[in-house]
Amino acid sequence: MRRTWWGFGMALLVGVIALAPAAWAATQPQVGGTLVYGAGADPDSLDPANTDSNPGEAVGRMMNNFLVRFDAKLNLVPDLATSWTQSKDGLIWTFKLRKGVKFHDGTPFNAQVVKYNFDRFLGPEKPLKASLHTPIIQSVEVVDEFTVKFTLKVPFAFFLNNLAHSATAMVSPEAHKKWGKDLTLHPVGTGPFKFVEWVRGDRVVLVRNDDYYEGKPRLDRIIVRTVREDSARVLGLEAGDYDLIVRIPPEEVPRLMREGRVRTYAEQSNRALWVKFNVTKKPFDDIRVRQALNYAVDKESIVKNIYQGLAAVIPTLVGPLNNGYAPVKSYPYDPAMAKKLLAEAGYPNGFKTNLWTPKGRYLKDFELAQAVQQQLQTVGVEASLETADWGSYLAALRKPPAENKADMHLLGWSPSTAEARWGIYPISACDQFYPRGSNLGFYCNKDLDELITKAVVATSLKARDQRLREAQELLVKDPAAIYLLATKETVGMSLKLHGVINSPLELVYVDKDTWKEK
Amino acid sequence: MLSYILRRILMLVPVLFGVTLISFLLLHMVPGDPAELLAGLEATKEDVDRIRTEYGLDQPLAVQYLRFVGSAVRGDLGISIQSRHPVFTLLLQRLAFTLQLSLVSILVASAIGLVAGIISSTRQYSAFDTASMLGALFGISMPIFWLGLLLILVFAVRLHWLPSGGAGTLRHLILPAIALGSASAAVIARMTRASMLEVARQDYIRTARATGYRESVVIFRHALKNAMIPVLTVFGLEFGYMLGGAVLTETVFSLPGIGRLLVEGIFARDYPVVQGAMIAVATTFVLVNLLTDVAYAFFDPRIRYE
Numbered sequence: 001m002r003r004t005w006w007g008f009g010m011a012l013l014v015g016v017i018a019l020a021p022a023a024w025a026a027t028q029p030q031v032g033g034t035l036v037y038g039a040g041a042d043p044d045s046l047d048p049a050n051t052d053s054n055p056g057e058a059v060g061r062m063m064n065n066f067l068v069r070f071d072a073k074l075n076l077v078p079d080l081a082t083s084w085t086q087s088k089d090g091l092i093w094t095f096k097l098r099k100g101v102k103f104h105d106g107t108p109f110n111a112q113v114v115k116y117n118f119d120r121f122l123g124p125e126k127p128l129k130a131s132l133h134t135p136i137i138q139s140v141e142v143v144d145e146f147t148v149k150f151t152l153k154v155p156f157a158f159f160l161n162n163l164a165h166s167a168t169a170m171v172s173p174e175a176h177k178k179w180g181k182d183l184t185l186h187p188v189g190t191g192p193f194k195f196v197e198w199v200r201g202d203r204v205v206l207v208r209n210d211d212y213y214e215g216k217p218r219l220d221r222i223i224v225r226t227v228r229e230d231s232a233r234v235l236g237l238e239a240g241d242y243d244l245i246v247r248i249p250p251e252e253v254p255r256l257m258r259e260g261r262v263r264t265y266a267e268q269s270n271r272a273l274w275v276k277f278n279v280t281k282k283p284f285d286d287i288r289v290r291q292a293l294n295y296a297v298d299k300e301s302i303v304k305n306i307y308q309g310l311a312a313v314i315p316t317l318v319g320p321l322n323n324g325y326a327p328v329k330s331y332p333y334d335p336a337m338a339k340k341l342l343a344e345a346g347y348p349n350g351f352k353t354n355l356w357t358p359k360g361r362y363l364k365d366f367e368l369a370q371a372v373q374q375q376l377q378t379v380g381v382e383a384s385l386e387t388a389d390w391g392s393y394l395a396a397l398r399k400p401p402a403e404n405k406a407d408m409h410l411l412g413w414s415p416s417t418a419e420a421r422w423g424i425y426p427i428s429a430c431d432q433f434y435p436r437g438s439n440l441g442f443y444c445n446k447d448l449d450e451l452i453t454k455a456v457v458a459t460s461l462k463a464r465d466q467r468l469r470e471a472q473e474l475l476v477k478d479p480a481a482i483y484l485l486a487t488k489e490t491v492g493m494s495l496k497l498h499g500v501i502n503s504p505l506e507l508v509y510v511d512k513d514t515w516k517e518k
Numbered sequence: 519m520l521s522y523i524l525r526r527i528l529m530l531v532p533v534l535f536g537v538t539l540i541s542f543l544l545l546h547m548v549p550g551d552p553a554e555l556l557a558g559l560e561a562t563k564e565d566v567d568r569i570r571t572e573y574g575l576d577q578p579l580a581v582q583y584l585r586f587v588g589s590a591v592r593g594d595l596g597i598s599i600q601s602r603h604p605v606f607t608l609l610l611q612r613l614a615f616t617l618q619l620s621l622v623s624i625l626v627a628s629a630i631g632l633v634a635g636i637i638s639s640t641r642q643y644s645a646f647d648t649a650s651m652l653g654a655l656f657g658i659s660m661p662i663f664w665l666g667l668l669l670i671l672v673f674a675v676r677l678h679w680l681p682s683g684g685a686g687t688l689r690h691l692i693l694p695a696i697a698l699g700s701a702s703a704a705v706i707a708r709m710t711r712a713s714m715l716e717v718a719r720q721d722y723i724r725t726a727r728a729t730g731y732r733e734s735v736v737i738f739r740h741a742l743k744n745a746m747i748p749v750l751t752v753f754g755l756e757f758g759y760m761l762g763g764a765v766l767t768e769t770v771f772s773l774p775g776i777g778r779l780l781v782e783g784i785f786a787r788d789y790p791v792v793q794g795a796m797i798a799v800a801t802t803f804v805l806v807n808l809l810t811d812v813a814y815a816f817f818d819p820r821i822r823y824e
Contacts, residue, residue, distance in 0.1 A: 052560070416560075426560060
């Protein structure tokens with residue numbers, strides 16, 4: 001008996017020793033290898049200050065650093081700035097900078113570099129994203145080599161969020177002096193990976209930056225391929241041609257999970273999809289009609305049936321995970337209530353209207369609009385569906401009230417500063433009517449504007465988020481849109497890939513810790 | 519002959535002028551604005567206007583067109599509004615790739631098409647004839663998109679024989695060439711068969727047989743050479759279309775060809791890229807037509823150009 005136990009123990013021990021290396025290899029990060037990343041589109045620009053696309057920003061995040069950056073859950077954490085202080089009036093921000101950081105071209109990072117980058121935003125060049133900083137920053141001063149001081153024009157409670165915006169990546173002043181606007185074709189940052197080439201329509205290639213300040217990255221090389229067709233991306237992943245792909249169509253996810261040959265990973269994004277009313281048009285000037293339409297749409301069923309659960313219902317214009325998002329009580333599905341409100345507003349039999357939607361711009365956008373159209377029909381609202389390619393769509397919507405033909409329009413809005421103010425203000429404030437801003441439904445509520453203003457000048461996060469909560473409650477009472485849902489971004493990857501970042505900003509990228517099994 | 523070729527090449531000038539003018543007008547008639555697309559949804563009108571000024575889009579249309587013609591004549595096609603890549607470099611990259619893909623595809627298409635067509639015509643109404651003409655019907659009717667995905671599924675995902683997409687090596691070209699070439703193969707097969715059957719009834723074929731030539735000599739030297747003229751026409755047209763870009767094939771297989779450049783340029787309202795691609799496509803089409811005409815004379819010495 002004793003002998004048997006001993007033998008069993010021995011066998012177990014031998015087994016453990018034999019299996020250990022395999023288990024160790026699977027969990028211990030390995031160094032080296034090329035990552036092939038199937039992206040849905042080409043970057044628009046690799047110059048961070050001129051980027052306005054997810055592919056551009058995602059590639060940028062692998063090459064660049066920021067003063068402060070978002071972690072995977074959109075918390076703000078130190079990056080090139082190690083610490084900071086804010087004056088009592090909220091106007092002066094002082095940042096201590098990280099020492100020993102070098103750009104890919106050898107230029108050392110210091111306070112002059114920070115000043116150069118912000119002077120570029122504030123100066124005559126006016127890169128595309130200049131308007132992120134021009135209304136807020138007065139000046140930037142070098143205090144000493146590793147201390148920099150920002151003076152703001154107005155207190156701005158979202159200043160750190162602006163610094164973490166993809167556009168505010170620090171670029172090499174030497175490279176910018178040399179290339180000017182063509183920096184997009186020769187980007188130079190401080191990030192974990194260095195730029196090699198960009199063959200438009202085909203690939204962007206990056207290599208490991210051995211001098212990266214957080215340590216040597218594990219992957220040798222990254223090839224970001226442009227693979228426009230959704231099915232081709234999925235098939236390519238299954239064939240092993242790509243290690244990582246973005247934007248898997250929801251209907252493919254159950255099959256991929258069942259077969260288990262690749263891994264899928266869905267992350268809630270902060271992109272909110274809604275159907276905005278044009279309140280300058282009847283009957284949308286009537287608050288009861290706007291409320292009624294919110295009651296009329298069964299959002300839960302849309303999430304379940306069209307998105308296969310890869311979306312979340314949102315209470316207002318603001319998607320979850322944004323700083324300052326409040327899960328306020330919103331509209332349940334209640335067609336009877338919708339009919340009652342419509343009758344009170346003088347439309348007992350509904351009315352005819354139109355609903356504009358893009359097709360293929362956002363996840364399932366057209367299908368979503370179709371579902372909304374059908375559900376509005378059940379309360380008597382006949383909306384004709386209008387669609388166009390993105391260029392024509394923008395041209396049709398970005399019009400002053402008198403020329404705007406859309407009664408309702410569907411859009412997706414993802415605050416790239418990851419805060420609720422950006423989810424509300426540019427699209428709903430009284431002073432943001434097109435052409436001044438992106439308020440294309442011409443909604444205006446002075447109380448909302450005031451709450452946002454109070455949030456902006458708040459010097460404590462608690463006070464700021466309280467105002468934002470009240471703003472979101474007000475948006476429920478006085479709806480600017482039919483509030484729908486926030487999509488989830490599903491990435492697919494090889495079973496051998498570890499440590500991919502699927503940021504709620506809809507940015508999928510890798511960092512120094514990402515690794516691939518051999 | 520030489521003066522004929524030169525004359526045809528000179529004809530390119532008015533052709534290109536017409537093509538660029540029409541595409542320019544069409545592009546500007548479509549709603550949408552490159553500056554607005556570049557600036558995005560969050561941009562203010564000020565941002566958009568700044569871009570319009572930078573790329574001269576605020577100028578009257580006539581001025582914009584003449585400026586374009588002026589620099590194009592000097593060989594400067596400008597830069598992409600979308601990405602700032604020089605248009606000329608983009609075109610060279612894309613044309614080089616499209617040429618590779620088209621050559622492999624037309625090789626695949628003519629190998630399959632000619633063989634199937636010849637055998638079918640010599641064994642009219644046989645099982646092979648029926649099968650190959652049925653296959654040709656499939657080839658013509660099958661949507662390229664679907665065929666492409668099917669090829670990827672079988673040869674890349676299941677069998678792991680070939681890459682699913684992307685460019686690089688000859689192996690990357692095999693599946694796209696089959697997808698792209700299959701429709702052309704079908705057209706060539708049907709045309710070869712019909713033309714061969716027509717020629718086979720001619721007196722000189724009977725004479726050749728009566729003289730005692732071997733059947734293979736009759737078919738290849740007497741019949742095929744004479745049957746080639748209509749086949750060549752089809753061949754030239756198919757090759758021309760391929761060189762003009764095969765946007766569906768390029769999309770399914772993620773290939774950087776001229777077709778996708780053109781279509782994506784249109785969606786981005788990237789005027790310089792679209793204009794450049796139109797010039798490239800028109801030029802290749804005209805040149806391929808010219809080559810076809812010259813080839814007629816080679817196959818049929820009775821055809822002479824003076």
